[in-house]
Amino acid sequence: MSASITQKKQPYPFWLGGVAATIAASITHPLDLTKVRLQASGDKRMIESIKKTYRTGGTRGLFDGISGTWMRQMSYSMCRFWAYDESKKILGAGKDAPAWKLALAGSMAGGIAGLVGNPGEIVMVRLQGDFAKPPEKRFNYKHCFDALFRMVREEGPSSLLRGAGPNVFRAILMNASQLASYDFFKAELLKTPYFDDNIGLHFTASFAAGTVATTVCSPADVLKSRIMNASGPGSNSTMGVIRQSLKTEGAMFMFKGWLPAWTRLQPTTILIFLTLEQLKNGVDWSRSKGFTFL
Template identity: 90%
Template sequence: MSATQVAASAVPPSPPAIDAASRTPPKKQPYPFWLGGVAATIAASITHPLDLTKVRLQASGDKRMIESIRKTVRTAGARGLFDGISGTWLRQMSYSMCRFWAYDESKKLLGAGKDAPAWKLAAAGSMAGGIAGLVGNPGEIVMVRMQGDFAKSPEKRFNYKNCFDALFRMVKDEGVSSLSRGAVPNVFRAILMNASQLASYDFFKAELLKTPYFSDNIICHFTASFAAGTVATTVCSPADVLKSRIMNASGPGSNSTLAVIRQSMAADGPMFMFKGWVPAWTRLQPTTILIFLTLEQLKNLVDLSRNKGYTYL
């Protein structure tokens, strides 16, 4: 055997080449599209009394939040604080489910990744809001009417039994077009809400994670959602008031946005656009926090179930 052959035999064989594709971690599967709707439904069920009070302040002559709550309990009992809860569920499982799904899809379309600039996130939120505002408009009307019913005199009440009875009677008594009542301010509000709430949550969360003081945990989620709730309340207040007043109207021609603005300006002045801001913030703040905390925990549960081999989520 030659010296060259001996040297070659002394060299250990090279390890087999590792395919580059095998080193690439598998692409993470998207979360179920309905996850946001479930999170929003849970949050809205907990904060329903505050939302009920906000709507009644905006649509009636009630002046203060505590007085409005006392009036509800006095006239309808403690159960009255959950009037129209089925309307709230219908709204969340149509509007909210759609907006979270559309927001994720819009971010993919715009290429808004983890560290996307604020304008891209806001654009994705606006797109999602426009879609969800149209899809969820019937549920929005049902929720507003059912919540505001007992603030009216008995002869003016709708007296819907539940959300399905409300939809049936609206179509029967007012025509299919009634399902689009207030669609313009509702879509406008949905655009503002999603551009401010969803986008600002992602933005604040990303900014917090860049600091050495936060990691991706419940403290970071709470802080980001608190900031997002304040931003969303202020941005959405004018459209929210208009939406409530238009959807609660029932007379011919009363659903005109300009007519409602003129009447409201004459009666309350320009500050009518921020009427109910405190109860709106008091309601939206915990709702925003609960939505995002619940959503993050639901995502953790999905990840856990997938890691354990369950593929139905």
């Protein structure tokens, strides 16, 4: 028994979070695609936007830009889960840590991951939003690596940091709300007589975390999508985008696409944490069988 407990205390592989997020994002990609197109194009309603995508591109069209999603998850998400665990160690945020300490750890992780994952974020947004544009305004990238190389060649290396400000801000909000609230809800629910550390607990805590994260992140998410999807000179000004959007749409533009964002983030959050918990269980099992490379 003591050997098993000792093994469970070993750090988990840093890439588990990235793998879990990639699996989840692949399943929910059509919803994320719809969210980006609602935020960055003239599409008005979620269902109509999905129908339009299916009508013009078929089933394959619902997975436009998925290579960008994979690039984003294996850079941003892998980094954020690793940085969150490391930040909790630095802050001494243990199992029953207060919410503020978990939120601070999440903010630290978000700041790091938002910067590291910015190129992948731009690639993902552009690949997803391309077919919603008129043909003459499309980027026509072949895949995520073609997008990355062409951005550097055609727009300069600085293009990889386009929209980094709102992206980092959104990443801080996302990790402070999603990762921290999952840990918080999980710990609080375990104090009740209704939950054990099983899939029911993980589902409930992740459902709550997804709703919190969607609401907190919506304003920065909208700004990020609009800035990154722009291509004209000077169009990457955060204040310029805010002023123009307020003038034409009013303050509620910050929550445009909230429903598809929630519809996408909710199952994504649930899938991420359910998958991550199962991956951790798999690592524990493999270690108990002597597979020390995990």
